[in-house]
Amino acid sequence: MELWQQLLAAAGVLLMLFFIAPGIKPALEKSKNAEEKHWGTLLLLATVLIAFILLMIYSVQ
Template sequence: METFSTWESLLLGAVVLLVIFWMGPGIKASLEQSRNAKPDWPGVLVPIGLVVLFVIFLIAMV
């Protein structure tokens, strides 16, 4: 695979910086919103528990 030339690397770096600065306020706001949200552990643990039970069931059927 061919490496980037100097101007391509500079252009790629400028695009990455532009995207970071463009999306920065939205990322900051979403992080603040996630800090203020109440934890929802049952919403995570119930599906994981169901998957574990299903796998145990499949193993027991063999």
């Protein structure tokens, strides 16, 4: 990568963090105060993501 591309990517990451950071603390507080935990949904999404990644890996071999 050229230097200007690396600088542009770094600026993009910093800009994303600038927009996301204010919402992290309220989201964590809301998560702590939730009545029920959705671990089943998290496991399902993680399984689907891993299966998709494995499918992509095996499709290029």
